[in-house]
Amino acid sequence: MHLIELSIAKFEENLCRLKASETVCSSSFSSISQKLTRLQDLHECVENFLLLPLTQQALAQECGDKWINELLDGSLRLLDVCGIIKDALLQTKECTHELQSIMRRRRGGDMSFISEVRKYLTSRKDVKKAMNNALKVRESNCTDKNHETPAVVNMLKELDAVTIAVFESLLSFIAGSKSKSSSWAFVSKLVQPKRIACKGEEVANTNELEKVDAALQSLVSHKSKKSDNTIQVEDVQIWLQDLEANIQDIEEGLECLLRRLIKTRVSLLNIFSH
Structure with missing residues (x-):
């Protein structure tokens, strides 16, 4: 059983690295990408x-029908949740x-542009609803190690649990905040020139x-309002380009x-099956 013990030790080492990344208080594509x-x-x-x-x-020898x-069931659940996230990111x-x-072709005040923006926001609402529903219906998995359970089974169950935890982080990230006030807080931060100058620090x-x-x-x-402190369409275009690139990176992961x-x-x- 020496090889199994070595493999479990390596698993624990990788697990510690992953859990260390979960302790970082960051909600960004870069942190999600690192976890993946x-x-x-x-x-x-x-x-x-x-x-x-x-x-x-x-x-084969130690696992009964229960395990x-x-x-x-755990592996199938992971595939289902992964599929839900992939569909949401693609949409x-x-x-x-x-x-x-449309932003490249139209001006910010054009009704076609406004209509497309509303379409995007409606799509985001649908995605958020799907993400929140996925979070609600997720089965809770017992992650406590049981000494009566085979070590191999404990390891696989812990893998399921930590994978679900990362998926939860991603689901929550895609769903975003439910508070309108917090959303407008983003606007107030982003429209102030002084804060934009140090955006790397404030919006990291x-x-x-x-x-x-x-x-x-x-x-x-x-x-x-039309002033130097307003969010300009050009700024949003840049953020959308970055957003598409970040989503592509997460999709590949x-x-x-x-x-x-x-x-x-x-x-x-x-x-x-044997």
């Missing part, structure tokens, strides 16, 4: 672990791209999706993770 990268490393570790003959033997069902990216196209932990939502809502609602989730599920199905 470390989560991929953790899943790669488990992939290799499941290829060990001793691991397969331990799972088999829990592990397979947001497509709307972002359409909005950028800003939820980029909320920033764009608030700016577009400000334009549609005509809250910004999720795609890599999805492939690993599928590999893990296939490995489990093969092991338990």
